[in-house]
Amino acid sequence: MSRITRQRLEAGDDITAASLNDRYDDYTQTDINLDNVADGAIDTAQMPSNAVLLYTQQDAIGTGDITFASYSTVNRTTASPPAQVTINNSEVAVNGSTGVTVSSGQVLRVYASLTCRSVPGVGFSAHSPTNMGVLRFQGYSSSTVSEVSYAAHGWLFRLEWDITSSALTDWEAVPGQGPFDSEWRSTGFDGEDVSDLSGTGLIPLCWAGSTEWDDGNPNLLLRKYQNTGWRTVTVSFIRVGSGETVYGVRLRCLGLVHPRNTASVNGLIVDTTSTFNGATPTLDYGPGNIALMHMREP
Amino acid sequence: MSYSPTAFVGGNTLQAATMKANDDALRAYLHGGIVTGDLQSSPAWVDTKHVSPPKFNPVRNVQHGVTGHLGGKVYQPDQWYTMTGASFTRRGRSDNNPVWSEIPNTAISFDLRGASTIIMHYHITAYVGCEDPGDTTRRVTVAPYYRAAETTNIAPYEAGACPIRQNYGPTGLTGFDPAHGGPAAPYNITGYGQRTGQYVLSGRVPGASGEVHVGLAHWSLTHVALVTSWSVCIEAYY
Numbered sequence: 001m002s003r004i005t006r007q008r009l010e011a012g013d014d015i016t017a018a019s020l021n022d023r024y025d026d027y028t029q030t031d032i033n034l035d036n037v038a039d040g041a042i043d044t045a046q047m048p049s050n051a052v053l054l055y056t057q058q059d060a061i062g063t064g065d066i067t068f069a070s071y072s073t074v075n076r077t078t079a080s081p082p083a084q085v086t087i088n089n090s091e092v093a094v095n096g097s098t099g100v101t102v103s104s105g106q107v108l109r110v111y112a113s114l115t116c117r118s119v120p121g122v123g124f125s126a127h128s129p130t131n132m133g134v135l136r137f138q139g140y141s142s143s144t145v146s147e148v149s150y151a152a153h154g155w156l157f158r159l160e161w162d163i164t165s166s167a168l169t170d171w172e173a174v175p176g177q178g179p180f181d182s183e184w185r186s187t188g189f190d191g192e193d194v195s196d197l198s199g200t201g202l203i204p205l206c207w208a209g210s211t212e213w214d215d216g217n218p219n220l221l222l223r224k225y226q227n228t229g230w231r232t233v234t235v236s237f238i239r240v241g242s243g244e245t246v247y248g249v250r251l252r253c254l255g256l257v258h259p260r261n262t263a264s265v266n267g268l269i270v271d272t273t274s275t276f277n278g279a280t281p282t283l284d285y286g287p288g289n290i291a292l293m294h295m296r297e298p
Numbered sequence: 299m300s301y302s303p304t305a306f307v308g309g310n311t312l313q314a315a316t317m318k319a320n321d322d323a324l325r326a327y328l329h330g331g332i333v334t335g336d337l338q339s340s341p342a343w344v345d346t347k348h349v350s351p352p353k354f355n356p357v358r359n360v361q362h363g364v365t366g367h368l369g370g371k372v373y374q375p376d377q378w379y380t381m382t383g384a385s386f387t388r389r390g391r392s393d394n395n396p397v398w399s400e401i402p403n404t405a406i407s408f409d410l411r412g413a414s415t416i417i418m419h420y421h422i423t424a425y426v427g428c429e430d431p432g433d434t435t436r437r438v439t440v441a442p443y444y445r446a447a448e449t450t451n452i453a454p455y456e457a458g459a460c461p462i463r464q465n466y467g468p469t470g471l472t473g474f475d476p477a478h479g480g481p482a483a484p485y486n487i488t489g490y491g492q493r494t495g496q497y498v499l500s501g502r503v504p505g506a507s508g509e510v511h512v513g514l515a516h517w518s519l520t521h522v523a524l525v526t527s528w529s530v531c532i533e534a535y536y
Contacts, residue, residue, distance in 0.1 A: 017306035024303035024320050027327065029336050034343050040350040047344060048334050052361055053535035056415055058498035060457035066439055066517075067394045103341075111419075111496040115461060229463030230437060234494045289457040291498045293417060296342065 003035040055100050055294040061090040061251065062114055062287040068230060074155070074253050074283040078272040080190055081181035082254050084158070087114060090251040092290050097166040099248075100294045102241030107295045110159060110199070112235040112251050114288030118155055120206045121279030126151045131274040132258045151206055153271060155255035155283045156180070159199035159235050162248040171250060174199040174237050180254060184269050185262050191269030199237035205256055205281060230286065240297075249290060255283060299336050301327035362408070362534040393435040398443065398454045398515040404528050405445075405513025414536045416499040418442055418512050422528040423492040424462045426520055437463035438516055438523045442497040445511040454515045455497045462491030462523070 004026045009015070064070035077083040090112075094100055102108045120126075126149040127134045133150035158177065164170035173179045176198030184191030207229075235251065258271040303320040306312065337344060404422075422440050441459035443452040512532055516523075 015312070017308040017310070020306045020312075020317075021303075024324060027301060027324065029299060029338060032332060032336055033338070037348060039347045042332070042337070042344055042348045043330070043350055046332055046334055047337065047349070048339070049536065050415075051342070051344070053415055056417070056498050056500040058500065062457075066396060066441075066456050066459050066461065069394060113458065113460070113495045115459070230461040231463065231491060232460035232493050232495065287457050287459075289455075289496070291417070291496045293498070 004031055051296065053293065053295050054106070055095060055292075057092070057094060057292045059089070059092045059290050060287060061087055061092070061112070061290055062285055063088045064286050066115065066287060068115075068284075068286050071284045071286045074255070074285065076256055076281045077254055077270065080183075080270075080272065082190055082270045082272075084180070084252045084254040087157075087251040087253060087285060087288070090290065091168055091248060092250065092292075093166075093168060093248050094246050094292060097247070099166060099245045101243065101245040102239060102294065103243055104241055105297050106241040107293075107297055108237075108239040108241065108246060109293040109295065110237045110239075110249055110290065111292075112157075112159060112201075112249075112288065112290045113232050114157065114251065114285055115230055115232050116155070116203060116283060116285040117230045118203060118205050119282045119284060120276065121281050123277050124206065124279035124281070125277035126153075126206055128275060128277040131276060132260075132271050150259075151204070153205035153256045153258050153274070153281075154202040155205065155233075155253060156257045156268065157201040157203075157233050157235050158252045158254070159237050160250050160252060161246055162250075163244045163246055166247045168248040171248075175239065180268075180270060184260070184267050185265060187260060187262055187267075187269060189260070189269035189272065191257070191260065191267050194266045194268060197268070199235055201233040201235040202257070203231060203233045232288075249292065251288075251290065253283065253285070256281060299327075300331050300333055361536075362411075363532065393519055396439070396456070396517040398441065398452060398517055400443070400452060401440070401514045401516050401525060401528075404525070404530070405511050406530050406532060408510050408512060408532060408534070410510050410534065412536055414534045416444070416512065417533045417535075418444075418497040418499070419494070419531040420496070420514060420529065421492070421494045422460070422462075422514060422525060423490075424523050424525045425490050426462050426523040436520045437461045438518045438520055440493065440495075441515050441517070442495060443513060443515045444497075444499055445513075447510070452511075452513075452515055458495045458497045459517075460493035460495050462493060 006023060006026060063072040072088055074085045075083075100108070125131075127147040129147070131149070133152050135148045135150075137146045137148065138144070158180070159174055160171045161174050162168050162171050164172075176196065177200060178192030178196035180190055180192055182190060184193075254270065256271045256274070257268045258274075260267050260269045301323060303323055304316050306316070408416075420442055424438055424440070426436070426438050439459050439461040441454035441456055443454040445452045512530065514528060514530070
């Protein structure tokens with residue numbers, strides 16, 4: 001692109017048909033551009049519709065409906081790399097098989113939500129001595145120990161995309177997110193830095209409650225663990241475009257994860273060792289949705 | 299392009315009228331004659347700064363935004379809260395037959411100017427329960443809804459619904475260990491939940507204009523739930 005510059009006619013200049021034509025032919029579609037159009041010179045009516053919002057899509061995902069008469073169950077993984085489950089119907093083709101190309105100056109916004117509940121399992125205890133996140137303090141006598149649990153285990157949800165294949169065969173973690181498939185910082189557990197958790201969401205493994213307080217006494221029957229009940233996990237991801245063509249997005253789940261710190265770095269690791277007093281935690285999920293917006297930056 | 303000046307041919311007489319006609323055509327074109335097809339779409343280059351305040355057809359490419367409505371508070375006198383509950387919505391309802399009702403004061407009326415795509419984001423915080431420990435169906439489910447006019451029924455989007463459950467369970471509930479508490483179970487949160495969700499109305503409001511309503515509906519299986527705060531964010535693109 002370049003700015004149109006044509007000198008004014010001066011006395012003594014020759015005027016020919018060609019020079020006149022050039023003068024009137026300066027203005028073509030190519031020349032109506034950043035260099036030759038002033039700010040405020042375009043009326044909104046001169047622009048096509050959807051000039052800002054280029055594309056939207058919304059898909060229902062998951063299993064069943066909100067009565068939860070039917071749902072799907074995800075088992076806790078103790079494998080390495082961890083087993084990861086793709087949420088039913090969540091492999092969403094974007095714009096059919098065409099995809100959307102998110103160019104520079106454009107933005108892709110993806111939002112996903114899913115109803116789910118954590119089921120800790122029969123006999124569950126969050127502060128079983130074999131669990132991560134259990135701290136022990138000396139009790140009121142030298143022979144007693146009080147245990148404190150973080151109750152910080154959770155189920156992780158990850159948004160993935162396919163920017164390679166319209167057949168949706170090349171899924172990968174979205175930028176800014178780790179895939180949770182390799183050992184984290186020599187800890188012996190798979191995991192990722194918390195700085196690599198773009199496009200992820202968490203729900204807790206359990207709810208730890210008390211109907212009344214009695215500090216220091218861990219054995220009153222009025223206190224209990226409870227499953228989390230049906231709730232919703234929400235995942236969002238915003239991407240400033242750099243030319244990727246996004247053919248699909250999907251939502252995956254794995255668990256259990258637990259916070260960890262090593263060498264002053266915070267991370268989430270896949271806990272494959274805690275036994276929870278012999279319980280087998282699972283995750284149930286019902287319906288949800290994925291919404292996608294492709295926009296120009298204003 | 300709507301601009302097509304007369305081409306001059308060598309050897310012909312140069313007519314003043316022809317030059318004036320070309321000048322007029324060029325002036326008309328540059329002053330309002332540029333049409334959509336003249337603006338290159340690849341790459342698209344028109345930015346916000348290039349667009350003048352609309353003079354006619356002010357709908358196209360106008361983006362409406364509505365955001366930030368506080369639902370209620372419960373911690374001071376004279377401040378109101380919003381309540382949902384089966385006592386006034388559960389009649390005829392069951393846990394396998396959701397029937398939706400609007401949550402009072404959680405809707406935004408929106409003046410649509412024409413066919414558009416609406417994106418709604420919402421958040422709600424509710425305190426549910428406590429009652430009948432052990433009944434796992436005790437929950438409130440919140441869903442976004444769209445209503446085209448006052449006289450039509452709401453249309454909740456159930457795939458975008460979020461349940462909030464009362465956590466207050468019975469002592470010794472099967473599957474859980476009631477024998478641990480105190481420092482091991484440091485939380486005392488009964489049925490409190492904060493949820494977020496989204497709803498895209500793409501192509502569902504073609505031709506709709508005038509006042510429409512976007513808000514939150516609930517299907518309540520508990521006697522009472524307090525909605526302590528909520529917000530709705532709406533984007534509409536024409």
